[in-house]
Amino acid sequence: MTQLRVGIIGCGNISTTYLSLAPLFKSLRMVAVADLNMDAAHVRAAQYGVRAETVADLLAAKDIDIIVNLTIPVAHFEVTRQILQAGKHAYSEKPLVLDLSEAEELRALAAAQNLRVGVAPDTFLGAAHQQARAAIDKGQIGNVIGGTCHVMDRGMESWHPNPDFFYQPGAGPILDIGPYYVTNLIQLLGPVKSVASLATAAFKERLIGSGDRAGEKVPVATPTNINALLEFANGATITLGASWDVRAHRHGHIELYGEDASLFLPDPNFFGGTVEISTDDGSIKPLPAWDHPFGVNNQDNRANYRCAGLADMATALTEGRPHRCSIDLAVHAVDVMTSILRAGEERRFVDLTTTCERPAPLSPDEARALLA
Numbered sequence: 612m613t614q615l616r617v618g619i620i621g622c623g624n625i626s627t628t629y630l631s632l633a634p635l636f637k638s639l640r641m642v643a644v645a646d647l648n649m650d651a652a653h654v655r656a657a658q659y660g661v662r663a664e665t666v667a668d669l670l671a672a673k674d675i676d677i678i679v680n681l682t683i684p685v686a687h688f689e690v691t692r693q694i695l696q697a698g699k700h701a702y703s704e705k706p707l708v709l710d711l712s713e714a715e716e717l718r719a720l721a722a723a724q725n726l727r728v729g730v731a732p733d734t735f736l737g738a739a740h741q742q743a744r745a746a747i748d749k750g751q752i753g754n755v756i757g758g759t760c761h762v763m764d765r766g767m768e769s770w771h772p773n774p775d776f777f778y779q780p781g782a783g784p785i786l787d788i789g790p791y792y793v794t795n796l797i798q799l800l801g802p803v804k805s806v807a808s809l810a811t812a813a814f815k816e817r818l819i820g821s822g823d824r825a826g827e828k829v830p831v832a833t834p835t836n837i838n839a840l841l842e843f844a845n846g847a848t849i850t851l852g853a854s855w856d857v858r859a860h861r862h863g864h865i866e867l868y869g870e871d872a873s874l875f876l877p878d879p880n881f882f883g884g885t886v887e888i889s890t891d892d893g894s895i896k897p898l899p900a901w902d903h904p905f906g907v908n909n910q911d912n913r914a915n916y917r918c919a920g921l922a923d924m925a926t927a928l929t930e931g932r933p934h935r936c937s938i939d940l941a942v943h944a945v946d947v948m949t950s951i952l953r954a955g956e957e958r959r960f961v962d963l964t965t966t967c968e969r970p971a972p973l974s975p976d977e978a979r980a981l982l983a
Contacts, residue, residue: 614640615700615925618669620690621681622646622655625704628917629679630659635909636922637983638929645669670697677702677925685781688713691728695720700928702729702921705790707941709781711949711965714942721938727927729934730941733920735795736973737882738906742898743867743874744799744972751888752869755800755847760792761862766855768829772822775829777855783833784853785948788880793944795865795879796841796849802966803947805842810834810955813856839951844966851951882906883914903975904982922981923973935970943967 615638619626622644633639645664646652656663669675670693678694680687680703688708694701695717707730708714721728734740746752762784767774776782797803812835816828839851852862865876875895877884883906886898905916920936927934946965954961 613929614638615676615928616640616642616674617677617679617921617925618643618645618664618672618675619679619681620645620666620669620694622648622651623681625681626655627658628915629681629921630655630661632915632918633921635916635983636918636925636981638922638925638981639918642675643669643672670694670699675699677921679921680704683776684709684786688717691717692720695724695726695728698724698726700727700729700924702924702936703731703941705731706786706948707938707945709786709949711942711946714945718938718942727924727934728938728941729920729924729936730938731917731920731936732791732794732879733917733923733936734791734879734882735798735970736905736919736923736935736978737914737916738901738903739877739882739884739886740795740798740879741903741905741973741978742901743876743886746874746886746888746898747799747867747869748972751872752867752874753871755845755867755869757847758849758865758867759852759862760796760849760865761852761860762788762792762864763852763854763857763860763862765858766817766835768817769820772819772824774817774819778817778829778831778833778835780833783835783837784855785834785837785951789851789853789948789951790944791879792851792853792865793947794940795876796843797940797943797947797967798970799867800843800845800847800849801969802844802943803841803963804844805960805962806839806947806950806954807960808837808839808951808955809958810837810952812836834952834955837951837955839954841947881913882916882919883908901975904978905973919978919981926981933971935973937967937970939967940970
């Protein structure tokens with residue numbers, strides 16, 4: 612297996628996830644990290660045995676094949692553009708960008724440069740979500756008629772010491788957490804045709820509850836309570852509730868209602884969990900255990916295989932096939948999420964202007980082939 616050499620721009624907390632989990636995958640070799648704050652770069656480099664670079668030097672480095680963009684979302688477009696302009700493949704944390712026109716510009720640039728762009732989330736490659744995909748593809752629930760998704764809690768300020776960004780344009784529950792749900796729905800059901808939504812913000816300010824800034828108030832400048840309706844090209848209609856204004860609820864993460872049965876999925880922010888299916892008598896039971904390696908607990912009692920999408924892209928480059936966490940999938944997800952926000956602002960249905968193919972499923976054997 613050919614190893615591709617990987618660099619990282621952005622040495623915040625998420626960089627530790629990539630640097631610690633990359634060795635699980637045989638197609639990846641971490642080489643260098645960079646950050647505008649060189650102190651942060653040196654800390655990460657020392658922790659993980661890679662070299663620290665300036666951003667400019669990493670972009671110019673001849674021993675780097677793929678650069679992972681772990682900067683803040685508002686910088687994703689510019690940094691990914693610089694990576695492509697430097698002649699290197701790019702892999703970005705979610706969301707790809709915050710605006711559809713920027714997404715289309717990156718897609719055009721990658722095509723012109725004959726380069727790949729991969730985009731998180733890759734959690735849909737996890738065992739639970741691939742088992743649900745297999746059940747749908749085998750016709751176990753019949754054609755999907757409808758469903759619900761809910762990602763709702765009290766917000767980030769209760770635990771995050773610097774939650775300001777989460778409440779500014781470009782964040783909120785749709786663009787911050789929504790990529791996990793929207794991307795998983797697309798891989799399960801295919802592309803979205805149109806959306807509608809109601810979007811509000813219950814509070815003008817949020818009170819920081821932890822850290823050195825506890826008691827300080829953060830202004831809210833983006834919707835924090837969104838109720839959306841997604842119409843899929845295959846005819847399914849899905850309700851999506853995304854809110855940081857909810858103290859408690861009893862909704863499931865994802866429920867899909869087919870002609871013959873219903874399917875119940877765990878949190879798409881994670882790789883593992885139990886998938887349940889309804890039976891003829893109306894009871895609900897777990898699907899049989901599936902021997903998929905991305906369901907095996909490997910970190911803090913959870914299955915965590917982040918870097919799977921990056922490893923799949925590196926392997927796909929070697930094998931000359933499409934990668935699953937593709938830019939086409941990410942562009943469509945950006946279109947869905949920004950259209951939901953636009954629909955809420957304008958109080959109307961919005962037809963999407965993009966589409967995509969469902970990414971290929973990842974079987975247990977294909978997942979094992981990615982691992983070292």
